[in-house]
Amino acid sequence: MTTGARGRNFPIARRRMHQPARNSSEEDTMTTNYDPALAPTFERIDTYEEWQKNEGAVIHGGLYIRDLYSLELDYWPRKGCNGAVVYLDGDEETDEHVVEVGPAGKTNPERHMFNEVIYVLSGRGATSVWYDESRKQTFEWTEGAYFSIPMNAWYQHFNGSGTEPTRMVSVTNLPGMIRKFITEDFIWNNPYVFPDRLTAEEGWASGSGQMYKGRVWETNFLPDAANMPMPDWSERGAGGTNIMLSLSDNTVSSHISEFPVGTYKKAHRHGPGAHLLITGGVGFALVWQKEDMSDLVKADWQRGSLYLPTQDAYSEYFHQHFNVGTTPARYINMSPSNSRKYTYQRGINDPSRRGEIRAMVSIKEGGIQLEYEDEDPRVHEIFEAELAKYGQECRMKNLVSTCTGVPGPENKKGALQDYD
Template identity: 30%
Template sequence: MLALAGFALLHTGLARMAFFELFAYVKGVDILGPTVVRERPTDSPYQRWLETARAEIPVFEGLVIEDVASIALRPWPQMGAGVTGLYLRFADYQINDGRLLEIPAGGSTVSQRHLYEKGVYVIGGSGYTVFQQEGKAADRVEWGPGDLFSVPLNVRHQHFSGGDGPARLLAITSFPLVLNVMADEHFVADNPYVFDERYDGAPDYFDAVENNHDIMFAANYIEDIRKSGLQPYEYRGEGNTTIRWFMAGNSMLSLHVSEMPPRNYMKAHRHSSDAFILFLSGDGFSLTWPEGAYHKRQRIDWKNGTLFVPPTYWYHQHLNTGETPARHLAINSPALVKNLGLRFSDQLDVDVDGFEEEWRRELAKQQREGG
């Protein structure tokens, strides 16, 4: 009789979920939905590299950095004399990583080339980058706060701090993906192949801008994305705007900026590509949670300079509680996973139960504290 009662209990939703969570714990997998799990990589080429690298480079792990402009950095001599930084390994990502670098006044990074793509955002300071394609004249690109550019694949390049103070850069790269595919660090970092179709040394390469679609532009350098014009994007919610850039012929990294109006939010969404999100203006918070488990949501408060990543295939939703628009830069890999047939994404057009009440309480709280 007791066995029959237990069997009946197992068929209730609560008991099924408890059994599923126990199964996931025993198997060492992440629960992404009521019937969906993700196997955690345990011995990938990237993870083996990371375990060795921990002893040599300043690794930072987590989901969020409160302020990329002020976080303390550590010496990173492999990147150049006097260079400090953090290697960003977030959310168990296996496609993209990040590097936060500060170049001392008058200093530079080492010259390098590599088979992974790299998007660079200038957090502070000024300087320039020298690009040298084999057999071509060197190209020099000046940059300052808010600028965004992408390094053409496998082109030798070197960053220089050109002002009276240090220059701080945030770079997001596809190094984990490429290393996982090639399984050979030296092949990735010391390969002579020249991708002429991506960068041919043309003198206007970093100046040209082409509009491919209402919200899609081809460009290799954008001046101060904090002020760049955006296009309506109501799909993410009323009053939302965006612009997307196809940069440097990239097939692994995609870059876009989106903005929410004051006291408003974006619809919750999720996708199967790693995503680094840097807030450029405004004040608010983001929520992230696995499917069917809103009660397990994590809250990330953000401001200008906060860097945040949602765990793989978790819903995430950005909410602007301030009186001014809130803008963010996102670097992820939707085109890559689409080309692999692994582009899974969806958006909640109807908010989860309890969200609206929570949002109204937050707005009222912000109004009381601000007034």
């Protein structure tokens, strides 16, 4: 009998192991003698839901998390520290894990066959990572660090403070993986090593990397994702900056974006997968699906907010980001799938199908972006009303004709073509 990581079995595994014996005559007549009134109901099992029930961790749901810093946690046996699992309404193949390591504490060593991208919310410490225990690599981090553990490598987090806890949030593709492979042992007790993901050479987390066209930074470790300088990406609106990330040779897609005080970005539309973690600033998001915006939802955010730009796991939604605070607003799009490096669907090298290109091109020209001149006038009215509450001035005069504020960034539009 196959057991899980802690001796558990999923019901589907037992059913597959226990096939009823039939002779040839029964096989010949089982369909002709079928009586729906007497036949048992075929059981459908969600292996991720079963894992949640048995994991012993606090589970949070809802549309979004307003404040990860104050999120309720409790002891999580697998981690060996306080933590919680977050599974939002827009999640399907992804979830979020929050862990808090106490002063001078550490997590249990762990490895797993799913992608995980990790952001340090608070504190300082170190992480050891290894395939071979005699060749551990240990790197230090502080608040704002961002990294992805190599697939199925062992790792362990340590709190470097003797007086303060450290808190991390990660986004994973555990739900999709456990629903595909069913057996917990495959996920957590798999001996397979990916030798190209973590070599024996020191310096895996040095922070070095390679910059490519399209603002793509390939690296293993970002020591300060909350403050690092980034190239211009005004095509997405408001004179913003951005960097696209390829992390640890995993199938992880992330990017970081920032936009100025008194501005907002252009709306765009896509399906589930993106997880937006606010690392700085105060503002809100608007999310809607219907053309008349009758289903409009406003989500206020701040440093430590986490939200998905979709309200379910099946549909495409428009969403838009607004800065009403006194500092630039920055967020990380944390996504443990849809790799920027490895294609995940046919024809993805065609610029007209690449998300990062379509994101800055008007819907009228084959993209997924709503230009300022095409947005509903209510959007700007909502923004100026929110700015007034915070005593801030609108700086969209160069971008929106109805703006009552002052000139700000100039408008710039993208094209449905590859980078030069």
